[in-house]
Each structure stands twice: as C-alpha cells, then as structure tokens.
Amino acid sequence: MRYLPRHTGRFATLLVAVLLVVITAMAQQKGKASYYSKRSHGARTSSGVRLNNDSLFCAHKSYDFGTLLLVRNPANGKEVVVKVVDRGPHSKGRIIDITYEAARQLGIVAQGVAMVEVSKYDDTAIPYKPKNYELPELNLEIQERPDYHDKPTPVWQKTSQAVPQQHKDSLKQQKHTAPQQHTVHNQDNKVKKNERIH
Numbered sequence: 001m002r003y004l005p006r007h008t009g010r011f012a013t014l015l016v017a018v019l020l021v022v023i024t025a026m027a028q029q030k031g032k033a034s035y036y037s038k039r040s041h042g043a044r045t046s047s048g049v050r051l052n053n054d055s056l057f058c059a060h061k062s063y064d065f066g067t068l069l070l071v072r073n074p075a076n077g078k079e080v081v082v083k084v085v086d087r088g089p090h091s092k093g094r095i096i097d098i099t100y101e102a103a104r105q106l107g108i109v110a111q112g113v114a115m116v117e118v119s120k121y122d123d124t125a126i127p128y129k130p131k132n133y134e135l136p137e138l139n140l141e142i143q144e145r146p147d148y149h150d151k152p153t154p155v156w157q158k159t160s161q162a163v164p165q166q167h168k169d170s171l172k173q174q175k176h177t178a179p180q181q182h183t184v185h186n187q188d189n190k191v192k193k194n195e196r197i198h
Contacts, residue, residue, distance in 0.1 A: 031095035033071065033116040035103035045086035051099065059086035059097040060118075068121035071098060073106040073114060080105045081121050 041053045047065040051057060058069060067084045080102045089097040096118055100109070108114035 028117055028119040029095050030115065030117050032093055032113050033096045033098060033103075033106075033108065033118075034089060034091070034094055034113045035098045035100055035108070038100060047085045049085040051086075053100040055099055056080060056082045056102050056105075057085045057099045058082040058102065059088035060084045060095075061087065061089075063120070069096070070119050070121040071096065071102065071106065072117045072119075073108060074117060075114065076107050078106050 036051060036053075038053055040051050043051045045051060045057070045059070049057070058071070060067075060069065063069065063084045065084055069082050069084060070079060071082055072079045080098075082098055082102050086097070089095070094113070096116065098106075103109050106114070106116070108116075
C-alpha cells in the first residue's frame with residue numbers, strides 16, 4: 001500500500017482555507033467606486049452595449065457580463081442593483097465603475113469616489129423582484145356555460161311580436177305591389193317613347 005507524504009494533508013488544508021477566503025472575498029468586496037462621466041454617454045463598452053447615463057450599468061474586473069451586482073454605500077445605507085457590461089476600473093484602488101444614475105442613487109455624485117460594498121445579486125428576475133415574491137393563485141376552473149334559452153325575451157323582440165297581423169299583411173301587400181307599379185310605369189314610358197319615334 002502506498003502512503004502519501006506527510007505534508008500532503010497540510011497542503012490540502014491550506015488550499016481549502018485559501019479557497020474559502022477567495023470565495024468570501026468574491027461574495028462581498030469592499031473598496032472604492034467611481035462613476036462614468038456624462039461625456040461617456042453613448043460609448044461602446046467591452047460587452048458591446050452602449051452606455052447610457054440613465055441606465056444602471058457597471059464595470060468590474062472579474063464578474064461575467066450580465067451579472068447583477070448589489071452596490072451598497074455604507075455611509076448612508078443606500079443600495080442599487082447594477083449590471084456588469086464593461087471591464088474596469090483601470091485606476092488603482094478602485095473595485096467598480098458605475099453609471100451616473102447609479103452614483104446618483106447611491107449619493108456619491110458630489111464625492112466622485114466613495115467606499116462601497118459590492119456583492120453578487122442572487123435574484124435574476126426582472127425588474128429585480130426578491131425571491132420570496134409570490135404570485136397570486138389563479139382560479140382556472142371551467143365554469144358551466146349558461147343556458148341562453150332560459151333568458152327573458154329582449155324588449156325589441158317583444159315589440160316586433162306585438163305588431164298586429166293586419167298591419168303585417170298590409171306591409172306584405174305594399175312590398176308586392178310597389179315593384180309592379182314601377183314596371184307598369186316603365187312600360188308606359190316605353191310606349192310613349194315608341195309613339196314619339198313613329
């Protein structure tokens with residue numbers, strides 16, 4: 001049976017400790033944040049998205065594009081959720097660059113550079129609803145179709161039924177006689193035309 005060297009266990013323990021420190025550091029970062037100037041409006045970022053002063057975007061060195069980050073200002077307790085669309089910041093000592101609107105919501109516009117806490121935002125729902133958000137239950141039971149034959153007769157049908165039979169007969173007679181009179185009138189016109197020709 002092969003035995004591992006004595007230092008292997010210590011090395012594994014040290015490696016696990018380093019990984020835990022790195023994961024904890026990645027979970028929440030503390031450092032300085034700056035914001036894009038208003039002149040950078042419309043500039044293309046590393047991901048190809050164009051910057052907008054009113055959008056909630058940011059630049060980060062390690063997080064993937066599209067990752068949502070929660071940025072908190074410990075001085076006043078204000079928070080904002082931003083989306084990683086760019087790489088940076090390139091200045092030493094800074095951990096994140098945010099857009100002007102995000103800086104305004106954090107209250108750091110006047111300072112320019114401020115200490116912030118950055119952590120990954122878990123919920124990917126749009127527009128950033130918390131995970132415990134519950135949708136109302138919908139009642140999807142099929143209701144029985146009402147029987148339309150049992151409905152009362154509309155008023156307009158009642159009035160048409162109330163017309164006396166004699167009046168209906170006279171209307172029918174007018175319909176039949178009116179076209180005949182018209183044709184007779186046309187025949188008279190033809191006769192008069194014929195008379196004029198001869």
